[in-house]
Every structure is written in structure tokens, then in C-alpha cells.
Amino acid sequence: MGEATERYAVVTGANKGIGLEIVKQLASAGIKVVLTARNEERGLHAMETIKASGLSHLVMFHQVDVADATSVASLADFIKSECGKLDILVNNAGIGGGAIKDTDLFTSVLFNRGTILNTNDKYGQSKPYRGLDNPNLNN
Numbered sequence: 001m002g003e004a005t006e007r008y009a010v011v012t013g014a015n016k017g018i019g020l021e022i023v024k025q026l027a028s029a030g031i032k033v034v035l036t037a038r039n040e041e042r043g044l045h046a047m048e049t050i051k052a053s054g055l056s057h058l059v060m061f062h063q064v065d066v067a068d069a070t071s072v073a074s075l076a077d078f079i080k081s082e083c084g085k086l087d088i089l090v091n092n093a094g095i096g097g098g099a100i101k102d103t104d105l106f107t108s109v110l111f112n113r114g115t116i117l118n119t120n121d122k123y124g125q126s127k128p129y130r131g132l133d134n135p136n137l138n139n
């Protein structure tokens with residue numbers, strides 16, 4: 001279980017591109033980040049670049065395919081056990097409608113207050129996250 005004073009983030013589709021860069025930026029700010037990828041091999045390869053950046057002590061890897069409910073539930077369990085809370089969710093995985101925005105999953109990981117960044121939404125189509133008490137929604 002993580003420290004209450006730490007801040008924790010999850011970034012989906014983070015093995016490359018914008019997602020990987022967001023992971024680096026968050027970790028550079030001292031935030032503990034779960035780098036996720038649908039393909040474990042590609043995710044672990046991304047973790048090598050994190051290691052080369054000297055940020056590996058702040059970044060954990062977990063596989064998640066955002067289109068697969070079982071996989072998302074496994075991520076939720078991981079966050080519960082390793083972090084105990086989630087402060088920032090970056091919906092970045094590049095598929096239409098498959099991003100992790102499901103209130104059932106993320107209220108279940110104590111995501112009561114925090115920030116959601118939807119880099120994968122086009123033209124500001126995100127709706128407020130109803131599972132949050134006081135969301136900050138950034139598209």
C-alpha cells in the first residue's frame with residue numbers, strides 16, 4: 001500500500017507517444033505513476049526508456065487493455081493494493097469510446113477526488129465524471 005502523502009496517477013496507452021511523455025512529465029513532478037499498455041512487451045520496453053530517464057523509482061507498470069473489462073478490473077485491484085488511491089487518471093489510449101471512464105471501476109479504487117485528463121477525446125467530447133465529488137476535467 002502506498003503512502004497517503006504521495007500522489008498517484010494512471011496513464012492508459014502509455015507505451016509510446018503522448019502517453020509515454022505524460023508519464024515522464026508526471027514522474028518528473030514527483031508523482032507516482034502507473035504506466036499502462038495493452039501489450040506487456042511494449043509496456044516493458046517503455047519502462048526501459050523510463051529507466052534511462054532516471055525515473056523508474058516513480059513509475060510502475062501494469063498491463064491494461066481499456067476495451068477489456070477483466071483487464072481493467074485487474075488494474076483496479078493493482079491500484080488498490082499498490083497505491084490505495086488514485087489522484088490523476090489520464091485517459092490516453094487511442095480508441096474511440098473505450099477509455100477508462102467507467103464510474104463503477106474507479107469509484108471502486110477510491111477515486112473520490114482528483115483530476116481526469118482525456119487526451120483521447122476529440123473536440124472536447126468528454127462529459128463530467130459523475131463518480132467524483134469535485135472533478136477537475138481537462139480535455
Ligand SMILES: NC(=O)c1ccc[n+]([C@@H]2O[C@H](COP(=O)([O-])OP(=O)(O)OC[C@H]3O[C@@H](n4cnc5c(N)ncnc54)[C@H](OP(=O)(O)O)[C@@H]3O)[C@@H](O)[C@H]2O)c1
Binds near residue numbers: 119
Ligand atoms: N497526436 C496528436 O496530434 C493527437 C491529437 C489529439 C488527440 N490525440 C489523442 O491522444 C492519444 C494519444 O495520441 P498519440 O499520438 O500518442 O497516439 P499513439 O502514438 O498511436 O498511441 C496510442 C496509444 O494507445 C494505445 N492503445 C490503443 N488501443 C488500446 C487499448 N485498447 N488499450 C490500451 N491501450 C491502447 C496504443 O497501444 P499500442 O502501441 O499497443 O497500439 C498506444 O500506446 C490518442 O487517443 C489520440 O487519439 C492525439
